[in-house]
Amino acid sequence: MSSNSRSYDPEESFMTDVANFFDTAPPLKDRSVISKKLKEFINHNSHTAGNGASMRKIVCVTSGGTTVPLEQRCVRYIDNFSSGHRGAASTEYFLKAGYAVIFLRRRGTCQPYCRSLPDDPLLECFESTNDSNIRVQQSQAEAVKKAISSHHAALEAGVLLKLEFTTIFEYLQMLQMTAVALRDLGPRAMFYLAAAVSDFYVPWETMAEHKIQSAAGPLDMTLAQVPKMLSVLRKDWAPLAFSISFKLETDSQILLDKASSALSKYNMHAVVANELATRKEEVTVVTLHGKTCIRREPGTDIENAIIQLLAERHAAHIQDTLQNQAVS
Numbered sequence: 001m002s003s004n005s006r007s008y009d010p011e012e013s014f015m016t017d018v019a020n021f022f023d024t025a026p027p028l029k030d031r032s033v034i035s036k037k038l039k040e041f042i043n044h045n046s047h048t049a050g051n052g053a054s055m056r057k058i059v060c061v062t063s064g065g066t067t068v069p070l071e072q073r074c075v076r077y078i079d080n081f082s083s084g085h086r087g088a089a090s091t092e093y094f095l096k097a098g099y100a101v102i103f104l105r106r107r108g109t110c111q112p113y114c115r116s117l118p119d120d121p122l123l124e125c126f127e128s129t130n131d132s133n134i135r136v137q138q139s140q141a142e143a144v145k146k147a148i149s150s151h152h153a154a155l156e157a158g159v160l161l162k163l164e165f166t167t168i169f170e171y172l173q174m175l176q177m178t179a180v181a182l183r184d185l186g187p188r189a190m191f192y193l194a195a196a197v198s199d200f201y202v203p204w205e206t207m208a209e210h211k212i213q214s215a216a217g218p219l220d221m222t223l224a225q226v227p228k229m230l231s232v233l234r235k236d237w238a239p240l241a242f243s244i245s246f247k248l249e250t251d252s253q254i255l256l257d258k259a260s261s262a263l264s265k266y267n268m269h270a271v272v273a274n275e276l277a278t279r280k281e282e283v284t285v286v287t288l289h290g291k292t293c294i295r296r297e298p299g300t301d302i303e304n305a306i307i308q309l310l311a312e313r314h315a316a317h318i319q320d321t322l323q324n325q326a327v328s
């Protein structure tokens with residue numbers, strides 16, 4: 001059969017788009033450093049705390065929004081909204097639940113244990129003294145002490161690895177590296193994909209090199225679609241891992257239908273559906289077993305209940321997978 005007469009295969013076309021995305025993306029700076037950090041972190045957490053189902057679980061939490069550069073020497077870019085609060089708070093609760101966490105966050109967005117600090121901690125938490133020293137302001141002392149001690153404790157125990165991205169190119173390359181590195185953990189790995197990921201981008205080879213000139217008149221630009229990597233994650237990168245994606249909408253009428261269709265389309269284990277305006281108060285966790293609405297309890301974060309529910313489901317997923325492996 002000649003190539004012209006071959007019928008269109010959507011799966012093949014999708015895989016071509018995925019390969020094109022990675023082949024044409026600007027290579028990740030520090031790839032070897034990141035790879036080494038991942039290897040050491042996973043090694044460390046694979047050889048501690050129990051064996052079999054009781055071994056330490058590792059979750060990759062993604063957080064913050066990806067950018068889409070419009071110029072190779074980037075002056076302008078398109079951004080995706082996310083403060084990183086969800087990812088940072090969830091990381092704290094995963095650590096509390098005994099997980100080791102790979103925290104893949106957008107540079108400059110919220111970090112674990114820093115949520116109770118003011119927006120500009122350096123300028124707002126410290127003051128200079130008469131003898132030209134610097135000290136923590138009394139009003140911030142508790143918050144600063146808690147942030148520093150919790151953060152240092154997690155790093156010293158080797159259960160928190162922080163990696164940073166800015167662009168969609170960096171994010172997807174780092175997610176792929178992390179997933180492939182976690183593959184051998186099988187069902188003990190979890191992906192909690194709270195980052196707000198660009199749906200459209202300018203392919204690197206079609207991108208202007210220099211700053212786009214306004215003198216040329218209105219800007220007419222076609223954006224290519226970013227291939228949804230969720231299905232590749234499930235099928236190829238880390239097929240046994242417990243994978244959770246998020247569904248963000250501003251229209252509550254379409255939210256749950258879109259979350260249910262993401263669950264089946266990308267073969268996710270759970271989809272956390274949230275509406276932009278109420279995301280800190282209410283979410284719905286959609287799984288094959290049904291929908292669970294979670295509301296924030298007074299005095300705590302909604303992430304506390306989300307992580308409790310997902311950790312239970314993850315434990316069941318590990319048991320099921322290990323039993324199936326033992327039978328076959």
Ligand code: PMT
Pocket residue numbers: 064081082083084085086087193194195196197198199200226227228229230244245246247248249274276279
């Ligand atoms: O950070 P905060 O201010 O606290 O807000 C938290 C949040 C609202 C950003 C978070 O709870 C959330 O909903 N994150 C996902 C936002 C998003 O990208 O939603 P989406 O419906 O566009 O995408 C759904 C899923 O597909 C996401 O898990 C995303 O990782 C994935 N995706 C999206 C686009 C793409 N090209 N590839 C992907 O894999």
